[in-house]
Amino acid sequence: MRPLTDSIESFIKSLLEEGQEQVDVQRNELAQYFRCAPSQITYVLSTRFTPDHGYVIESRRGGGGYIRIVRLRESPGSNLLYLINKRIGSAISKQDCDAIISQLNDNDVITDNEAGLMRSAVSNDAINLPIAFKDALRAGVLRAMLLQIAGRVGREDE
Amino acid sequence: MRPLTDSIESFIKSLLEEGQEQVDVQRNELAQYFRCAPSQITYVLSTRFTPDHGYVIESRRGGGGYIRIVRLRESPGSNLLYLINKRIGSAISKQDCDAIISQLNDNDVITDNEAGLMRSAVSNDAINLPIAFKDALRAGVLRAMLLQIAGRVGREDE
DNA sequence: ATACTATGAACATCAAAGATAGTCAAAATG
DNA sequence: CATTTTGACTATCTTTGATGTTCATAGTAT
Numbered sequence: 001m002r003p004l005t006d007s008i009e010s011f012i013k014s015l016l017e018e019g020q021e022q023v024d025v026q027r028n029e030l031a032q033y034f035r036c037a038p039s040q041i042t043y044v045l046s047t048r049f050t051p052d053h054g055y056v057i058e059s060r061r062g063g064g065g066y067i068r069i070v071r072l073r074e075s076p077g078s079n080l081l082y083l084i085n086k087r088i089g090s091a092i093s094k095q096d097c098d099a100i101i102s103q104l105n106d107n108d109v110i111t112d113n114e115a116g117l118m119r120s121a122v123s124n125d126a127i128n129l130p131i132a133f134k135d136a137l138r139a140g141v142l143r144a145m146l147l148q149i150a151g152r153v154g155r156e157d158e
Numbered sequence: 159m160r161p162l163t164d165s166i167e168s169f170i171k172s173l174l175e176e177g178q179e180q181v182d183v184q185r186n187e188l189a190q191y192f193r194c195a196p197s198q199i200t201y202v203l204s205t206r207f208t209p210d211h212g213y214v215i216e217s218r219r220g221g222g223g224y225i226r227i228v229r230l231r232e233s234p235g236s237n238l239l240y241l242i243n244k245r246i247g248s249a250i251s252k253q254d255c256d257a258i259i260s261q262l263n264d265n266d267v268i269t270d271n272e273a274g275l276m277r278s279a280v281s282n283d284a285i286n287l288p289i290a291f292k293d294a295l296r297a298g299v300l301r302a303m304l305l306q307i308a309g310r311v312g313r314e315d316e
Numbered sequence: 317a318t319a320c321t322a323t324g325a326a327c328a329t330c331a332a333a334g335a336t337a338g339t340c341a342a343a344a345t346g
Numbered sequence: 347c348a349t350t351t352t353g354a355c356t357a358t359c360t361t362t363g364a365t366g367t368t369c370a371t372a373g374t375a376t
Contacts, residue, residue, distance in 0.1 A: 220359025
């Protein structure tokens with residue numbers, strides 16, 4: 001049984017296909033459609049549509065209220081510099097890494113296989129250390145990989 | 159009396175017949191089917207479905223959770239399984255990593271970009287630890303990436 | 317008209333409950 | 347003694363519900 005979160009996530013993503021870079025939804029309406037609590041929608045948005053994932057959310061309450069989901073199409077270069085210099089600090093969680101990697105993949109900065117490789121490299125299995133150190137190590141590994149991507153030149157893979 | 163472990167093992171293997179290269183199971187459901195403790199399933203997976211045996215496991219907790227058993231492709235990259243299980247021990251030097259990565263690149267198992275990514279992930283910059291620990295960490299990171307490669311499905315990157 | 321208030325229609329937040337899987341050590345088995 | 351089996355405890359993810367906040371509109375008083 002596929003959890004609702006996944007269905008809601010892909011439903012929203014399908015709304016964003018067709019070249020739209022943003023959609024407005026009504027929280028209650030969506031919740032009714034999926035027969036779930038409205039806060040479930042909030043949960044999905046806050047776990048799957050964060051800036052790390054490449055989205056921003058705006059909303060308005062009251063009559064005629066809405067939630068607007070905006071997909072950011074990043075210019076790879078500047079976004080990479082931001083990720084390397086600002087976003088990754090001295091430590092980063094597995095979840096946050098995954099979000100960042102997915103976002104790069106969605107924006108075609110990296111291929112599916114490269115994304116897979118990167119997720120493996122920052123996985124908890126790869127980093128076999130006390131929890132307290134894992135996130136610090138992860139930051140180093142992710143940063144090194146992003147630097148490699150940033151340094152790629154015109155030369156294409158075959 | 160055949161021990162449960164064996165029954166569970168062959169049951170899972172039968173699920174993987176029919177050309178499937180992976181199956182998803184639910185731990186509790188399987189445990190109920192065999193009338194055993196759920197942790198028994200974990201035990202079977204961790205003793206009989208390891209990379210040594212040519213499998214990798216992924217899982218997800220929470221509602222709709224599952225355990226996915228992936229059978230690694232054997233013949234084409236059987237060299238990969240050797241690398242994963244024998245060549246990489248509990249520690250490995252940067253030079254040895256680079257040699258392995260270059261070899262995979264030369265044999266077109268991975269692209270130039272993937273090779274670059276992997277070298278970055280196991281570089282001394284990425285792994286910011288006292289020298290005594292670097293090689294141990296590197297082993298974990300390299301192994302995880304090789305496992306990802308071994309588990310890649312037929313579909314190629316474009 | 318203008319200001320104030322009331323009402324209802326949204327969304328936000330947060331904590332609790334539910335649903336899985338993971339870990340680890342002790343007990344049982346052979 | 348090694349392997350299997352169990353169970354208590356933990357970690358993570360999902361779902362729900364109670365409560366709070368904000369906004370638009372309609373009503374009311376001046």
